[in-house]
Amino acid sequence: MLEILIHGDNEKRDIALVENGNLIEYYEEDNNIERNEGNIYIGIIKDVIEGMQAAFVDIGTEKNSFIHIKDILPKIDETVEKYDSNIKIKDIVKKGKKILVQVKKDSNEKKGARVSTHINLPGKYIALMPNTDIVTISQKIVNEKEKQRLIDLVKRNLGNNNGAIIRTSAQNQDENTIIEDIKKLEEKWNNILKTNVDPNINKPKLIYKAEDIVEKMIIDLTDKKIDRIVINNKKGYSNLKKNIKENVKIEEKSNVFDVYDLKKQIDKINDRKIWLKCGGFITIDKTEALTAIDINTGKYTGKKDLEQTVYKVNKEATIEIAKQLRLKDIGGIIIIDYIDMQNNENKKNIENLLKEELKKDRAKTQVEGFTKLDLMELTRKHICSHRT
Numbered sequence: 001m002l003e004i005l006i007h008g009d010n011e012k013r014d015i016a017l018v019e020n021g022n023l024i025e026y027y028e029e030d031n032n033i034e035r036n037e038g039n040i041y042i043g044i045i046k047d048v049i050e051g052m053q054a055a056f057v058d059i060g061t062e063k064n065s066f067i068h069i070k071d072i073l074p075k076i077d078e079t080v081e082k083y084d085s086n087i088k089i090k091d092i093v094k095k096g097k098k099i100l101v102q103v104k105k106d107s108n109e110k111k112g113a114r115v116s117t118h119i120n121l122p123g124k125y126i127a128l129m130p131n132t133d134i135v136t137i138s139q140k141i142v143n144e145k146e147k148q149r150l151i152d153l154v155k156r157n158l159g160n161n162n163g164a165i166i167r168t169s170a171q172n173q174d175e176n177t178i179i180e181d182i183k184k185l186e187e188k189w190n191n192i193l194k195t196n197v198d199p200n201i202n203k204p205k206l207i208y209k210a211e212d213i214v215e216k217m218i219i220d221l222t223d224k225k226i227d228r229i230v231i232n233n234k235k236g237y238s239n240l241k242k243n244i245k246e247n248v249k250i251e252e253k254s255n256v257f258d259v260y261d262l263k264k265q266i267d268k269i270n271d272r273k274i275w276l277k278c279g280g281f282i283t284i285d286k287t288e289a290l291t292a293i294d295i296n297t298g299k300y301t302g303k304k305d306l307e308q309t310v311y312k313v314n315k316e317a318t319i320e321i322a323k324q325l326r327l328k329d330i331g332g333i334i335i336i337d338y339i340d341m342q343n344n345e346n347k348k349n350i351e352n353l354l355k356e357e358l359k360k361d362r363a364k365t366q367v368e369g370f371t372k373l374d375l376m377e378l379t380r381k382h383i384c385s386h387r388t
Helices: 144-157 175-193 213-220 234-243 262-267 306-327 344-358
Strands: 002-008 012-019 022-030 040-049 054-058 065-068 098-105 114-116 126-130 135-137 162-166 205-208 228-231 249-252 273-275 281-286 291-296 332-337 365-370 376-380
Touching (some): 012 213, 022 213, 022 262, 022 306, 126 175, 135 144, 234 249, 281 306, 291 306, 306 344, 344 365
Parallel strands (some): 002 228, 135 162, 228 249, 291 332
Antiparallel strands (some): 040 054, 040 098, 040 205, 054 065, 126 162, 273 281, 281 291, 332 376
């Protein structure tokens, strides 16, 4: 049973995604904290920084946003970040000119938002990428025949100058369902382009507001079927009934979190140390540059040889790490320091297990594998910009 539980008011609300009584995602949404990720703006170039191949863009927020040249040049390959270094930013954008951008990463205390001209509009089965002809597919879809069917289907039905990322939820869906999703997104994009912007007014303007956390959660979990949404206030209940079009049961209750020991589960989210059932434990330490995860045998001494003891702890830790990344919504570079394994087959099994467990995560993840120092490298794109 998959449920979304919401507790709070117009100022702040806590949102929990619960599966069979287990907390798998948790967010704190504060309306006093500006959340702009996914929004689309007509921005104004305020300054061009030639030495950084970048520019600052005024989108109407307190801090100017930042855009790099690779986020301005046309995207050739969704998976490649490189660009022609002979092209100079000063030849592409000029101070005072308008530019259509989408917020890719929200601002924080030190930096303004990161923006891009590469627009991405998420739907149930695809994410539309206007102004490109790239069509790519989720790595979580592994059946080659199904991958080709979906790619061919999307290419046939996309309008001119539109690309797409085919989402995991598209797997095994019928043609008409996916075509309908494509047409809805293309209509949304066309409406964005028609937004009335006075050419004589040189000010930034918000022209598209991204989905909130709950709306995004429902879109992302199309293939999982949410059984019900429970919220604790009448106004929020009315808004959900009006805005949520999917066939999902919506209830209003005052004691939303008084189930499944949910408060206890929430209290444990910020724990640095997480014990494993076998007696081992993991520690999670976030820094500005990356998140480091360490694995320890703890109280577990094993029953056979050292390699099997280590492998059991690493295996259990892998499953728990995948859960914690989603629960804590950890984004960016992640380094896992596994207990050293001598058997290469065991190492490969651990890497495959990590990839398999991360398929349950609706965030985009990329496992790079073990380094020469036997550290596991991976990246994860966070779901929500602001959380504690």
